[in-house]
Amino acid sequence: MKRLTLWFTTLLLVFSGMATADDYTHTRYPIVLVHGLFGFDTELGVDYFYQVPAQLRAGGAQLFVAQVSAANSNEKRGEQLLAEVERITAMTGAGKVNLIGHSQGGPTIRYVASVRPDLVASVTSVGGVNGGSRVADLVRVVAPPGSTTEAIANKIAGWLAGLIGSLSGHPGLPQTPTAALDSLTTAGTHRFNKAFPEGVPATRCGEGAYSVNGVRYYSWSGTSPLTNILDPLDGALGLLGSLHGEANDGLVSRCSSHLGQVIKDDYRMNHVDEINQSFGLVSWFEVNPVTLYRQHANRLKQAGL
Numbered sequence: 001m002k003r004l005t006l007w008f009t010t011l012l013l014v015f016s017g018m019a020t021a022d023d024y025t026h027t028r029y030p031i032v033l034v035h036g037l038f039g040f041d042t043e044l045g046v047d048y049f050y051q052v053p054a055q056l057r058a059g060g061a062q063l064f065v066a067q068v069s070a071a072n073s074n075e076k077r078g079e080q081l082l083a084e085v086e087r088i089t090a091m092t093g094a095g096k097v098n099l100i101g102h103s104q105g106g107p108t109i110r111y112v113a114s115v116r117p118d119l120v121a122s123v124t125s126v127g128g129v130n131g132g133s134r135v136a137d138l139v140r141v142v143a144p145p146g147s148t149t150e151a152i153a154n155k156i157a158g159w160l161a162g163l164i165g166s167l168s169g170h171p172g173l174p175q176t177p178t179a180a181l182d183s184l185t186t187a188g189t190h191r192f193n194k195a196f197p198e199g200v201p202a203t204r205c206g207e208g209a210y211s212v213n214g215v216r217y218y219s220w221s222g223t224s225p226l227t228n229i230l231d232p233l234d235g236a237l238g239l240l241g242s243l244h245g246e247a248n249d250g251l252v253s254r255c256s257s258h259l260g261q262v263i264k265d266d267y268r269m270n271h272v273d274e275i276n277q278s279f280g281l282v283s284w285f286e287v288n289p290v291t292l293y294r295q296h297a298n299r300l301k302q303a304g305l
């Protein structure tokens with residue numbers, strides 16, 4: 001009898017453990033991941049948020065990966081995302097979604113939450129361009145409006161964005177690289193923030209409001225342009241990182257990434273580590289990026305979102 005009780009207790013423990021593991025990322029509302037500039041949902045079978053969707057689904061989340069223009073303004077991308085959010089909420093009957101955006105995905109999801117807060121439970125910006133990018137500013141200096149350099153760069157970037165759109169199975173999305181660039185400069189971001197101020201810090205490196213119009217706002221980012229010698233992107237990010245003059249992830253400065261509640265702004269991660277790229281090549285001395293997404297989904301779950 002004693003042995004049977006022990007067996008039963010063990011079985012119960014195992015099953016309760018499994019239930020916890022399966023439910024860890026089971027949020028009330030679906031999660032929608034939104035890519036940045038030159039981003040995609042899935043390209044040739046590779047996730048932009050590398051290995052993140054599968055891990056969040058395994059923990060019980062109802063997960064969607066959005067595809068908007070690889071290169072366009074925050075507002076244009078925002079309108080495309082809004083249409084996708086309307087489709088998802090109608091399809092699932094969930095009423096709202098949790099939006100998680102990387103890089104330009106940050107202002108893109110902010111746009112949707114600003115114009116349709118009724119459809120959004122939370123906004124989470126990862127390495128988001130919420131206060132402009134020094135790199136975009138410098139590109140604008142090298143390629144001023146109307147210059148030949150701008151025309152050439154626009155052609156190349158437009159071709160690249162079109163290729164990304166086609167390879168990810170969305171060839172029809174409009175690509176306007178100069179509009180993307182102007183959205184990402186410090187001046188462009190300030191204009192955007194005036195029109196869509198929700199969650200933006202009042203002081204340059206402070207936190208923003210945690211909740212606006214019933215939407216929760218969160219952010220996190222990294223400050224290590226060089227993290228893994230095996231990742232071919234580290235060289236470029238290291239070089240770009242040296243242009244900032246302040247802590248940054250290679251493309252976005254620590255303070256520029258702030259939005260709403262700042263979970264942490266100095267992970268040992270560069271801009272692409274934040275989405276577990278390239279192919280999981282990240283720092284060996286930092287929490288795994290996929291774990292961060294899992295923990296955050298659990299945070300949303302705990303908050304009833």
Ligand code: CA
Binds near residue numbers: 277278282283
């Ligand atoms: Ca990396």
